[in-house]
Amino acid sequence: MQSEKKLFTFEETKQKLVNYCVYQDRCHAEVEQKMREFVLIPEAKEEILLYLMKENYLNEERFTRSYIRGKFYIKSWGKTKIKIYLKQKGITEKLIAKSFDEIDEGDYVKTIQRLYENYESKLKGLQAYQKKSKTIKYLLSRGFEYEVILQLTEN
Structure with missing residues (x-):
């Protein structure tokens, strides 16, 4: 089922996209995705994008x-x-x-240590190496780099 595209004037559409950018910082891809909800010719899309960048709504x-x-x-x-x-x-x-x-490097290290200690303390009935292994996997899933995790868990 094709969703209905909304019909607005050029100015109304431009204002809706300004509001979309003002509410929260957006990237080009998000704004272009949002534009697909509106009926716009390519030139209008281009003009709105340029306006949003020129007026610093889109940065x-x-x-x-x-x-x-x-x-x-x-x-x-x-x-x-x-x-x-x-x-x-x-x-x-x-x-x-x-x-x-x-990201402050000190905050980065503290965050990894805090997450490590919190997660490891919740693991019950496991041997030390199992706890460490599970905790390292958890930190990797949170997007922390393996080398950084190892440096902090060696001691």
């Missing part, structure tokens, strides 16, 4: 930095998982690498 670097902060400081994701999700949103490798300075 890929701001989006990337905000995404990294949110996923790390709120969701406690590691850099690997964050990078995978940003790449799926069409963000370049270069911009991702440049924006990782949003």
Whole structure:
């Protein structure tokens, strides 16, 4: 079943997309996905995208930095998982690498240690090596790098 596309004037559509970007930082891919809900000729889409960028409603670097902060400081994701999700949103490798300075290295280490201790303390009835192995797997699933996890768990 084809969902009905909404019919709005060019100005109404532009305002809806401005509101969409103001509510939360967005990347190009998200805005282009949202535009598919509206009946727009390619030229209109292009004009709206240019307007959103010119007026700074749509800013890929701001989006990337905000995404990294949110996923790390709120969701406690590691850099690997964050990078995978940003790449799926069409963000370049270069911009991702440049924006990782949003994460303080000290906070990164503390987060891994906190997650490690919390998770390991919940594992009951296992031998030490089993606990360590399960905890490392858990941290990898959260997107933390194997080398970093090992450095912190060696002691």
